[in-house]
Amino acid sequence: MAHITNDPTKLIARIRRLQGQLDAVARSLENKAPCGDVLQLVASIRGAVNGLTIELMEEHVRNHVVNPDREDDPEKAKGATDLIAVLRTYLK
Template sequence: MSHTQQNKDRLLARVRRLKGQLEAVERQLEAGAPCADVLNLVASVRGAVNGLTLELIEDHMREHVVAPLAPGNEASAAGAEELIAVIRRYLK
């Protein structure tokens, strides 16, 4: 079973929160909210998208890069964890 199917509920919850945030941006724009308020909402959407992206990348790395190589290949697992940490810092 694919890691996206195994974590489907968690991923869909993130997508639904994103949808709600985007709808909030739409409501603010329709209401003529100050640009700073809209920008703050957009920044939160960006953070949420980055969080979803990071979760998908981490799961992909662990499922398709590390797991097939894990038995006896600790260097690959360590390298993948280092890469995940770098990506996490980049996306925050």
């Protein structure tokens, strides 16, 4: 996956935050936190995973399918832009 981004620093930082969120769920369960609190933590993890997923998918589209910023064919560029927008909406 390293080929999909020139600077993996941002992605690695996201993953480290996810690890921290998972650790927080484990601590909450160990400390018998209220169910609502644990569910809120899990929901935040789901959002973070979706954010990471869309970043990876967008990079994949731009690097392996069509980069709308460099595509000469306006229809293909629009198709790639539309696909990225749909993915963002779907994973929101």
